[in-house]
Amino acid sequence: MESQPNKLAFDSGWAYSPAPESTDHVHIDKKYDLFIGGEFVAPVKGGYFETINPATEEVLSSVAEATDADVDRAVKAARKAYRGAWSKMNAAERGKYIFRIARILQERAREFSVIESLDGGKPIRESRDIDIPLAAAHFFYYAGWADKLGYAFPGRTPKALGVAGQIIPWNFPLLMAAWKIAPALACGNTVVLKPAETTPLTAMKLAEVIRDAGLPPGVVNIVTGAGKTGAAIVNHPDVDKIAFTGSTDVGRLIQRAIAGTKKKYTLELGGKAANIIFADAAIDQAVEGIVNGIFFNQGHVCCAGSRLFVQESVADEVIQKLKDRMETLIVGDPLDKNTDVGAINSAPQLEKIESYLKIGQQEGAEMYQSSCPVPKRGYWCRPTIFTGVSQSNRVVQEEIFGPVLAIQTFRTLEEGLTKANNTPYGLSGGVWTDKGAKIFKMTQQVRAGVIWANTFNKFDPTSPFGGYKESGVGREGGLHGLGAYVRLEPQS
Amino acid sequence: MTAKTARVPVAKTYKIYIGGKFPRSESGRFYPLEDDDGAVIANICRGSRKDFRNAVVAARSAQPGWGASSAYLRGQILYRVAEMLEGRREQFVAELVLQGITKRKAQAEVDATTDRLIYYAGWSDKYQQIFSAVNPVSSSHFNFSVLEPTGVVSILAPEESGLLGLVSNIAPVIVGGNTCVVLASQNLPLCAVSLAEVLHASDVPGGVVNILTGFREELAGQFSSHMDVNAIVYCDGDASVAKQIQEKAADNIKRVLSRVEIDWKSHASQNPYLIQETQEVKTTWHPIGS
Numbered sequence: 044m045e046s047q048p049n050k051l052a053f054d055s056g057w058a059y060s061p062a063p064e065s066t067d068h069v070h071i072d073k074k075y076d077l078f079i080g081g082e083f084v085a086p087v088k089g090g091y092f093e094t095i096n097p098a099t100e101e102v103l104s105s106v107a108e109a110t111d112a113d114v115d116r117a118v119k120a121a122r123k124a125y126r127g128a129w130s131k132m133n134a135a136e137r138g139k140y141i142f143r144i145a146r147i148l149q150e151r152a153r154e155f156s157v158i159e160s161l162d163g164g165k166p167i168r169e170s171r172d173i174d175i176p177l178a179a180a181h182f183f184y185y186a187g188w189a190d191k192l193g194y195a196f197p198g199r200t201p202k203a204l205g206v207a208g209q210i211i212p213w214n215f216p217l218l219m220a221a222w223k224i225a226p227a228l229a230c231g232n233t234v235v236l237k238p239a240e241t242t243p244l245t246a247m248k249l250a251e252v253i254r255d256a257g258l259p260p261g262v263v264n265i266v267t268g269a270g271k272t273g274a275a276i277v278n279h280p281d282v283d284k285i286a287f288t289g290s291t292d293v294g295r296l297i298q299r300a301i302a303g304t305k306k307k308y309t310l311e312l313g314g315k316a317a318n319i320i321f322a323d324a325a326i327d328q329a330v331e332g333i334v335n336g337i338f339f340n341q342g343h344v345c346c347a348g349s350r351l352f353v354q355e356s357v358a359d360e361v362i363q364k365l366k367d368r369m370e371t372l373i374v375g376d377p378l379d380k381n382t383d384v385g386a387i388n389s390a391p392q393l394e395k396i397e398s399y400l401k402i403g404q405q406e407g408a409e410m411y412q413s414s415c416p417v418p419k420r421g422y423w424c425r426p427t428i429f430t431g432v433s434q435s436n437r438v439v440q441e442e443i444f445g446p447v448l449a450i451q452t453f454r455t456l457e458e459g460l461t462k463a464n465n466t467p468y469g470l471s472g473g474v475w476t477d478k479g480a481k482i483f484k485m486t487q488q489v490r491a492g493v494i495w496a497n498t499f500n501k502f503d504p505t506s507p508f509g510g511y512k513e514s515g516v517g518r519e520g521g522l523h524g525l526g527a528y529v530r531l532e533p534q535s
Numbered sequence: 536m537t538a539k540t541a542r543v544p545v546a547k548t549y550k551i552y553i554g555g556k557f558p559r560s561e562s563g564r565f566y567p568l569e570d571d572d573g574a575v576i577a578n579i580c581r582g583s584r585k586d587f588r589n590a591v592v593a594a595r596s597a598q599p600g601w602g603a604s605s606a607y608l609r610g611q612i613l614y615r616v617a618e619m620l621e622g623r624r625e626q627f628v629a630e631l632v633l634q635g636i637t638k639r640k641a642q643a644e645v646d647a648t649t650d651r652l653i654y655y656a657g658w659s660d661k662y663q664q665i666f667s668a669v670n671p672v673s674s675s676h677f678n679f680s681v682l683e684p685t686g687v688v689s690i691l692a693p694e695e696s697g698l699l700g701l702v703s704n705i706a707p708v709i710v711g712g713n714t715c716v717v718l719a720s721q722n723l724p725l726c727a728v729s730l731a732e733v734l735h736a737s738d739v740p741g742g743v744v745n746i747l748t749g750f751r752e753e754l755a756g757q758f759s760s761h762m763d764v765n766a767i768v769y770c771d772g773d774a775s776v777a778k779q780i781q782e783k784a785a786d787n788i789k790r791v792l793s794r795v796e797i798d799w800k801s802h803a804s805q806n807p808y809l810i811q812e813t814q815e816v817k818t819t820w821h822p823i824g825s
Contacts, residue, residue: 180673197665198806291788298785303778310788467787486819487683496821503672507680511815512765513788522668523680523816533803 059373062380064167069157071244075106077113077267078250080120081260087112092269094243097164098377098386098421106243109266114235114275117264121206121233122281124261129233130203132259138189141228143256145182151252152176155217155245160377162244163216164386164422165340167378177502178221181520184504185225188525192230195522201529203231204307205283208276211246212289213239213388214343214444220246222519223286224263225504230528232284233262235276240269241389277301284308286527288345290442291468291513309517309527311345311509313442314470317463318348318499319485321456322357324475328497330364333448336473336499338372338384338426342446343392345514346471348499350439351428351450352459358452362430369413369426376418384446387422396424396445403429403438408449434465442468456481464490469511473499492518549724551580551748552731554593555741560749561585568634568724576633579724582749584757587716590745591763594687594714597742602684602712609710610659615737617652620645623733627698630725634697647800648699654805655706662711662807666814675823682814684712685790686765689758691751693770693799697723700799701730704768707809709743713766716745718758724748759783766790766813770797 074091076083090108095101109117129137148155152175159170192201207227211219216238227234238246250265266272270293277285277300287297288311301308318336320329336348353361377385387393404410408429417423428448432439439449453459463472472489474482474496486494492510495501502508502520509518517527550557562583568576601609620627624645631641663682670678688708693700697720708715719727731746747754755776759767760783767789769780777793784791792812797804 199808294788295785298788298791299782302781302785303774312788482821486817492815492817494817494819496819498676498820498822501672501674501676501820503670503674503678505670506672506678506820507668507670507816507818509816511685511817516788516790518816521670521680521818531808 059381061376063376064157064160064378064380066157066161066378069154071104071158073104075104075243075247075267077107077109077117078247078263078265079113079117079261080264081254081258083250086110087116092240094162094241096161097388098418100420103162104244106247106267109237109268109272109275111275113266114272114279117235117266118206118208118279118281120261120264121235124259125203125205125233128259129262130231134190134192134231137231138186138229140256140258141182141186141189141225144252145179145186147252147256148175148179148182152179155248157378158244158248159217160385163213163242164377164388166382166385168380168382169340173502174215174218177504178218181218181221181504182225185229188226189229192525192529195525196529196531198534199531200534201230201525201531204528204530205232206281207232207234207284207286207528208279208282209234209236209286210273210276210289211236211238213242214340214345216242217245217249219288220249226519226524227286227528228262230525232528235264235266235282237266237268237273237276240267243267274300282306284528287311294515307530309509309519310515311517311519312513312515313468314345314347314510314514315350315440315442315466315468316346316348316471316473316491317350317352317489318473319352319459319463319475320354320357320361321476321481322354323477324497325477326357326361326364329475330361330368332473332475332497332499333365334368334372337448338446339500341384341387341424343388343444344500346493346500348473349443349448350463351448352453352462353450354459355452355454362450365428366411369428370415372413372415372426374415374417374423374425384426387424387445390422392444393422393424396443396447399438399441399443399445399447400427403432403436403449406432406436406438408432408436408438434462440466456484460485460488467513470514471495547577549577549579549728549748551582551586552728552735552744552746553586553590554597554745555735557731561589566750570633571635577725579748582718582747582754584754586747587754587757587761590716590747591687591761593742593745594716595763597740598684598686598714601709601714601740601743604712606660606663609712610656612738613652613656613659613706613710616733616739617649617656619733619737620649620652623729627726627729630729631698634723634725644699648702651699651703651805652706655710655810658807658810659710662810665807666811670818676820677823678818678820680816680818682711682811683817685813685815686713687763688713688715688766688768688813689761689764690715690717691755691758691767691769691771692717692719692727694720694722694751696720696799698726698730700770701727703799703804704770704794705744708768708813709739711810711814713813714743716747716758716764718751718754719746719748721749721751755780756783759789760786762787764789766792768792768794768813770794
């Protein structure tokens with residue numbers, strides 16, 4: 044092979060042997076009912092839909108399709124639990140139930156990791172090292188807040204809202220469930236949660252955990268279904284709060300749907316994050332950051348660094364190194380511990396991504412994809428970059444939610460900043476430079492809720508997450524995440 | 536010898552306030568403000584949607600500079616506004632009386648308004664310390680969350696509290712580095728226009744506060760829907776009004792802040808959570824290493 048002067052040497056001459064995580068300790072039922080009032084109950088109208096493994100297209104299980112009547116039953120159970128045991132319980136005891144959930148999740152972590160990768164297509168390395176441990180940590184973090192809420196709101200007395208309706212996406216199924224349920228319970232609310240229709244299994248397993256943790260019946264209710272089920276939650280008159288993570292378009296519909304009601308809401312919506320590389324950055328580290336920013340979880344990440352801005356003087360070097368690094372990424376079996384990029388979550392999502400690959404090329408951009416082999420069955424997309432794009436290109440402006448990066452260059456800091464902020468979104472951003480003063484200037488002026496400087500895609504239960512502008516309303520995580528689940532009264 | 540005649544008093548033309556200037560409405564329209572006996576007190580500009588768009592442009596261009604000014608400076612400027620208001624106390628009292636309340640109540644309202652400005656001036660360099668956090672993440676990173684202004688805020692000011700309610704909503708928005716476009720009370724607009732003159736004389740940069748007069752019915756829709764406004768504050772109306780506002784606000788996921796049924800005279804109506812409501816939380820991560 045012809046050698047290039049700056050080429051990173053990843054090739055050790057050794058091939059990777061398959062290292063699949065075993066599935067024999069994992070049990071998935073043939074059918075999952077709804078979790079309402081502490082029990083698994085069949086849906087009123089008796090409908091079920093299949094959930095498949097996107098890496099093999101094989102059916103994993105059937106889950107119940109909750110209709111309006113089922114959602115109503117779940118909300119009633121949540122209201123009953125709120126009026127009864129949950130709101131009367133001593134806050135420290137409430138916290139102990141949440142601690143229990145965290146502990147059981149830790150005990151069953153391996154099982155959850157495997158199911159998460161089976162149902163959603165994400166690499167086992169990610170579900171094992173990120174999704175599941177973070178979900179447990181989230182419950183552990185908020186459990187401790189339950190009896191300390193007064194300290195979070197100086198001069199105010201926080202009160203629970205009542206019943207929270209929560210709708211979560213398919214990209215981090217268990218983690219998003221934890222982000223939603225943990226603070227809601229800590230603040231004394233009860234919950235009706237709907238997981239995404241393509242990734243319901245870990246939520247149903249979480250229902251088992253909640254049952255085993257002995258939570259009073261109805262404190263957490265989990266109903267499965269698609270958009271109609273979500274709409275039933277949003278429109279239910281006895282829900283006090285809506286928490287939604289998903290697309291900006293659906294977020295708009297929700298904000299309109301609950302207009303004029305007393306429902307509180309938090310929305311965690313789309314993004315098109317700028318990842319900005321200055322010439323004085325540690326380039327090799329920045330390349331790792333770019334890869335992590337856009338190819339983590341197949342790019343199914345609302346805060347993905349999907350717009351790359353490279354300072355012109357190092358653009359050629361960065362792009363070449365990025366291409367070299369992309370060549371090393373292994374796309375394939377999510378359960379293989381060597382896999383870097385797993386399966387695209389669903390056929391419709393793959394279709395959407397592929398439509399953007401066409402759009403990008405039609406608009407005149409140059410597309411580059413790594414040459415790795417991909418499995419014959421299942422939904423796959425090779426890591427992809429577009430160069431030669433401009434601000435108005437759709438692959439620059441619109442959220443693709445796949446492993447697709449649009450690359451632009453800039454000369455001055457001001458130009459980089461202006462381009463970075465030229466988007467209706469404002470969820471996250473990245474800055475790479477060795478100069479401290481430049482970091483602070485950029486991190487202050489990029490209009491987004493989470494900024495990673497010399498790192499990317501880091502998450503922690505103590506760290507608030509959420510967007511500016513059309514990326515959403517409110518924060519999840521940390522002290523600030525409590526505000527979404529309380530109303531504040533003047534101190535008496 | 537000519538007969539001694541009484542001096543003719545000079546009446547003020549009440550105008551709107553956009554980008555640090557006092558134009559009339561571009562529409563050339565007005566509405567008469569009448570006293571209880573039907574006599575015309577003043578002709579008030581009936582602001583148009585175009586006036587509102589102009590005001591948003593002014594607010595947007597003023598925001599980066601105002602947001603980047605130091606907390607200390609913003610505090611001093613708000614304090615200066617209070618000083619100027621105190622100096623013009625009699626004028627404001629007279630206007631409130633003209634609009635139909637007793638002199639005693641008018642004096643109380645002006646004094647409470649001055650005190651409210653001082654209250655928020657004092658918060659300028661403190662709310663950040665109350666609401667920020669250093670987050671103890673598990674990985675080797677330094678991680679902190681601070682507040683930043685949401686941006687441009689449109690305010691439908693309280694209809695029944697023409698001065699105190701107006702200032703109670705402007706002050707927490709601008710002390711946090713936002714700029715705003717305000718629709719004054721339709722029936723109690725005099726003090727809003729005079730407040731603009733006070734702001735103008737207090738080193739508040741042009742465009743930071745823009746004040747329109749006009750018809751709520753006509754303008755509320757655009758206050759809610761404009762795509763370059765980041766948040767809307769409204770202070771009146773029932774569920775149907777709230778519904779209209781939030782439906783339109785959803786076009787660009789505006790923050791919608793309902794402050795209806797608040798007694799602006801009460802001490803409890805001033806608190807730093809009103810500042811926090813038009814702030815965004817930004818969290819920054821950086822690795823710790825060598």
